[in-house]
Amino acid sequence: MNDYDFDQTRRSFIDRVLKATAFAGVASAAPWAAAAAGTEQVAVGDRVRLGVIGTGDRGRALIQNIAKTRNCTVAAICDNYAPNLAKGRALVGSGVRAFSDYRAMLDARGLDALVIATPLHLHARPAADGFAAGLHVWCEKAMARTIEDCGAMVKQAQGSGKILQIGHQRMFHPTYLNALKRVKAGEIGTVTQIRASWHRNNSWRRAVPAGASDRQINWRLYRDSSAGLMTELATHQIQVGNWFLDGVPTRVIGSGSICFWKDGREVYDHVALIYEYAGGRKLIYTSLLNNARYGCEEQIQGSTGTIEPELGRIFREVPPKTLALQRMQADVKRGQKRAIPIGGATWFPELPVTTPGESLGWGEYSETMLQFEGFGEAVRSGKPLPGLLSQAYHASVASLIGEQAMDSGEAVKWPTSLVAV
Amino acid sequence: MGTRIEIHAFGAADDDALFAARRAIEAVDDALTIHRPSPTTALNAGLMAGEIAVVTDRVLLDALVEIETAYALTHGLFDPAADASKRSAGWDAISFDPATARVSASRPVALDFGGFGKGFALDRAGAVLREAGIVSALLSAGESSIAVIGEHPLGGAWPITVPHPTKPGDMLVELELTNEALSISSTIGAGVAAPERAAMIRPIDGAIITNDRTTVAIEPTGARAEMMSTALLVADGDHATRLLTDPFARRFLFDFAHEAAMPAYPARMPFDERL
Numbered sequence: 001m002n003d004y005d006f007d008q009t010r011r012s013f014i015d016r017v018l019k020a021t022a023f024a025g026v027a028s029a030a031p032w033a034a035a036a037a038g039t040e041q042v043a044v045g046d047r048v049r050l051g052v053i054g055t056g057d058r059g060r061a062l063i064q065n066i067a068k069t070r071n072c073t074v075a076a077i078c079d080n081y082a083p084n085l086a087k088g089r090a091l092v093g094s095g096v097r098a099f100s101d102y103r104a105m106l107d108a109r110g111l112d113a114l115v116i117a118t119p120l121h122l123h124a125r126p127a128a129d130g131f132a133a134g135l136h137v138w139c140e141k142a143m144a145r146t147i148e149d150c151g152a153m154v155k156q157a158q159g160s161g162k163i164l165q166i167g168h169q170r171m172f173h174p175t176y177l178n179a180l181k182r183v184k185a186g187e188i189g190t191v192t193q194i195r196a197s198w199h200r201n202n203s204w205r206r207a208v209p210a211g212a213s214d215r216q217i218n219w220r221l222y223r224d225s226s227a228g229l230m231t232e233l234a235t236h237q238i239q240v241g242n243w244f245l246d247g248v249p250t251r252v253i254g255s256g257s258i259c260f261w262k263d264g265r266e267v268y269d270h271v272a273l274i275y276e277y278a279g280g281r282k283l284i285y286t287s288l289l290n291n292a293r294y295g296c297e298e299q300i301q302g303s304t305g306t307i308e309p310e311l312g313r314i315f316r317e318v319p320p321k322t323l324a325l326q327r328m329q330a331d332v333k334r335g336q337k338r339a340i341p342i343g344g345a346t347w348f349p350e351l352p353v354t355t356p357g358e359s360l361g362w363g364e365y366s367e368t369m370l371q372f373e374g375f376g377e378a379v380r381s382g383k384p385l386p387g388l389l390s391q392a393y394h395a396s397v398a399s400l401i402g403e404q405a406m407d408s409g410e411a412v413k414w415p416t417s418l419v420a421v
Numbered sequence: 422m423g424t425r426i427e428i429h430a431f432g433a434a435d436d437d438a439l440f441a442a443r444r445a446i447e448a449v450d451d452a453l454t455i456h457r458p459s460p461t462t463a464l465n466a467g468l469m470a471g472e473i474a475v476v477t478d479r480v481l482l483d484a485l486v487e488i489e490t491a492y493a494l495t496h497g498l499f500d501p502a503a504d505a506s507k508r509s510a511g512w513d514a515i516s517f518d519p520a521t522a523r524v525s526a527s528r529p530v531a532l533d534f535g536g537f538g539k540g541f542a543l544d545r546a547g548a549v550l551r552e553a554g555i556v557s558a559l560l561s562a563g564e565s566s567i568a569v570i571g572e573h574p575l576g577g578a579w580p581i582t583v584p585h586p587t588k589p590g591d592m593l594v595e596l597e598l599t600n601e602a603l604s605i606s607s608t609i610g611a612g613v614a615a616p617e618r619a620a621m622i623r624p625i626d627g628a629i630i631t632n633d634r635t636t637v638a639i640e641p642t643g644a645r646a647e648m649m650s651t652a653l654l655v656a657d658g659d660h661a662t663r664l665l666t667d668p669f670a671r672r673f674l675f676d677f678a679h680e681a682a683m684p685a686y687p688a689r690m691p692f693d694e695r696l
Contacts, residue, residue: 325427325561332431332574339580339595342564343605343635 013037013174013370016361020177025184029246032385033177036374041070048376049075050138051111053102053126055088056081058140059117062167063091065369066115071376075111078102081216083209102126106133113138113163113379119219120226124149127164131156136163136379138372141239142231143396145224150396151419154389158421163378165371165385166392168239170309172374173367176240178360179300179309183244187314188302194244194283195299196237198229201292203261204269221265228267229287230399233296238402239395240298240309241275241283248394249275249283249401251413256406260290273402285402306357313357390421424539424563430550431557431574438553442546442560449542452480453534464524465531468515473525484534484541486519487644488512494645496660498652500624501537502530508627536566536651540604540643543568547643560643568602568643586610586635586677593635593675604646606654607635609677623655630655633677640670 014037021027021034048071052059055077066072074092078099079085089098099105102114106129113136116126124144130137137157143150143166157164170176183191208217219225220232242248254273261269269290275283300307306315328340378385397418405412426446428439452460460478467474476482488501492512504510507529514528534541539562547568550558558570559579569579578597585591586609596603608621608630621630638649653664653674665672 324564325429325559328559329429335575337573337575337577337580339582340559341582341584341592342561342567342603343583343586343607343610343637 016174017172017177020174020181023181023184026177026181029180029184029243030171030177030387032374032388033172035385036172036370036377039069039071039373039377042380044073047071047073048379049073049110049112050115051076051078051102051105051113051135052088052115052117053078053105054117054119054122054140055079055084055091056117059084059115060088060091062115062117062140062368062372063088065366066372068366068369069373069376071380072372076105076108078105081212083212103129106130106135111135113375116140120231121145121219121224124153127153128156131160131162131164134160134162136165136375138163138165138167138375140167141392141396142166142227142235142399143392145227145231147397147400147415147418150393150400154393154419154421157384157389158419161382163375163382163384164389165375165378166389166396167368167371168236168388168392168395169367169371170236170240171243171388171391172370173309175312175360176309179307179314180244182314182360183300183302183307188300188305188307189317191244191300191302192279192281193301194241195301196241196283196285196297197294198233198237198287198296199292199294200289202289203263204289205261205263205265218265221267223266226267227400227403228265229269229271229289230403231396233287234271234273234285234402235395235399237285237296237298238275238283238398239391241285242394242398243391244300245277245281245283247277249277249398249414251276251411252398252402252405253411254402254405255409256403259288268406271402271406273405275398275402307360308357309360312360314360315353315355315357318353318355393419393421424565425561426542426546426563427561428546428550429559429561430555432555434550434555434558435553438550438555441553442549445545445549446542448480449484449538449545452478453484453538453541455531455533461532461534468524468526469529469531471526471529473523476522476524480545482519482522484537484644485517485524487541487642488537488648489517489519491645491648495648495652496656496663497625498623498656498660498664499537499648501532501534502526503622503624503627504531511624536604536606536647537644539563539566540568540602540645540647543602543643562643565605565607566602566643566647567598569598570600572599583635583637583673594637594673596637596639596671598639601639601641602643602646603637603639604643604650605635605637606650608654609633609635621651621655623657628655628657635675635677637673637675638670639672 017033017037050072052074063074066074076097077088080100114130116123116139123139127137127139143153206217208214215222252273252275256268256271259270270288273285297310304317324341374385401412428442455462460481464474500512502510502512509528510530514526514530516525543560547570556571557574560568573579578599580597582595583593585593586607634654636650636653638646640646640649656664
């Protein structure tokens with residue numbers, strides 16, 4: 001893709017976002033989207049200067065997306081693991097300062113905001129230090145390892161008057177926004193259930209290079225640094241559940257197990273949870289690491305249709321056929337005798353509907369890049385994109401109470417002592 | 422039977438009669454199924470082991486009598502002992518003595534009644550309803566097998582149309598039934614690609630039927646209609662001609678490979694044409 005093509009697709013994205021959020025229901029459910037879409041080209045010198053903490057795989061992916069934005073630039077990078085820092089340097093070039101200690105990066109100044117892409121248990125501290133240094137913070141999801149730390153991050157952002165934005169890129173995805181628009185318009189009727197899953201078939205374990213420790217490289221597999229599938233994957237889809245069900249869960253029940261990869265890991269490799277929402281609605285979630293058949297998907301299930309935003313499809317419910325013999329009964333009651341068509345309705349078990357559905361729309365864009373443009377817009381205006389932090393905070397809390405439910409084997413209610421956001 | 426059974430009774434019909442008819446249908450399923458332990462699976466185990474079996478289940482015995490009686494009418498084209506994987510398997514290997522209920526086979530064979538069970542079940546349910554005094558009813562097994570008792574509740578024969586399997590709105594034939602049964606078999610249209618639906622084979626030579634065909638057979642009983650529509654579907658050449666030209670039968674074969682040449686049947690085939 002060249003710059004011209006990218007510009008065209010970006011324009012296309014903005015057009016889609018604006019169209020989607022022009023709809024009243026979507027504007028209230030995704031108020032951040034239109035604000036983010038308003039981003040204009042700015043001079044290089046006016047771009048929001050970001051210091052990226054953590055230049056592992058995810059951090060480097062973020063750096064590449066930031067480079068595509070119109071209003072942000074990477075001004076510094078930091079990683080305490082030298083091989084990752086070297087890979088980060090290779091991306092940003094020698095003109096960008098590099099640090100092995102983020103506190104030194106803060107002391108060096110020259111930044112408007114931090115980007116935190118460290119292991120989960122190392123989100124809260126740098127965020128707090130960033131706010132203390134007068135910086136805005138963009139942090140990968142999930143927010144933090146504990147509900148208390150998540151709340152503390154929200155409070156610190158509120159207390160400092162700085163922006164805190166969490167990396168839930170689906171909220172900037174035009175297909176998701178279009179899906180939301182169509183749900184709000186009643187196109188799939190009353191939504192009572194969402195089935196979501198993220199299924200992979202690999203161990204999630206990485207080879208440990210010489211000089212590194214297993215816990216340093218495979219931090220996702222250990223309880224002190226991660227809640228495993230819940231915080232690394234499920235948070236995305238729980239956020240989608242909250243968003244489309246327009247609320248937060250009332251309680252969650254769940255079962256987790258180390259079911260397949262019995263390699264010394266501490267986090268579950270197989271989770272199954274039911275999040276209950278007001279009115280009896282449910283988000284049913286599964287994630288496992290030894291079967292990828294159904295991959296990553298969300299099924300928004302309504303009384304007249306289903307939307308699957310990850311697949312970009314909308315499916316109509318197939319109306320029940322008026323069987324010929326039912327029609328015959330009605331005819332007789334009316335005193336009408338007419339031919340009875342038979343021969344087509346042999347009944348088989350209620351198998352899945354396999355109609356192809358319709359496209360929700362797709363495009364060449366990076367929602368990860370777009371969320372940074374939104375962040376840049378928020379930093380430049382000094383106003384957080386409305387509703388964004390609330391979605392992220394509640395998704396993180398929901399993922400962590402899911403972990404609690406699985407650990408305890410008991411239903412866990414939605415906490416009553418959360419920070420107002 | 423893996424299908425929806427419906428009973429539409431008109432006039433005075435008490436719940437006990439309908440319940441008894443339902444039980445009659447369930448009894449056929451219990452006796453003839455091969456998808457769970459049943460008298461048929463027990464019989465099959467004996468036949469496969471080369472034993473002489475004595476059938477004690479009355480429903481299974483009656484089914485065997487029905488097939489033994491009608492097998493020749495289908496020229497061997499309906500064969501519940503046919504096995505696509507064993508060319509030698511077939512009803513002609515079976516010795517059946519209805520008087521003693523003894524069954525044996527000269528070669529290992531197993532019975533799979535297939536669609537026969539649907540028609541047979543409708544017959545037994547119909548008998549229960551008639552005995553209960555019901556004079557007007559339509560019984561359906563998946564809308565591909567139907568049996569009617571008496572006349573239409575508004576008088577006269579039951580008007581039935583058979584839709585074209587691939588052209589919505591088009592009709593293959595329109596028929597009238599009274600105290601008869603009708604079976605439709607098809608290699609094309611809704612349901613034929615359903616899971617566990619076996620390919621149609623011609624028992625006499627083991628050929629897999631790949632032609633796009635629909636057949637319709639109207640017979641005095643549902644069991645016989647099922648046997649005949651199945652036989653017609655797999656029939657070829659002379660066999661098909663002989664089945665279709667029976668002066669006492671109303672049978673139809675629609676071969677969609679030669680659709681333009683298919684006979685245009687009268688808009689309405691009266692029920693008493695054969696008389």
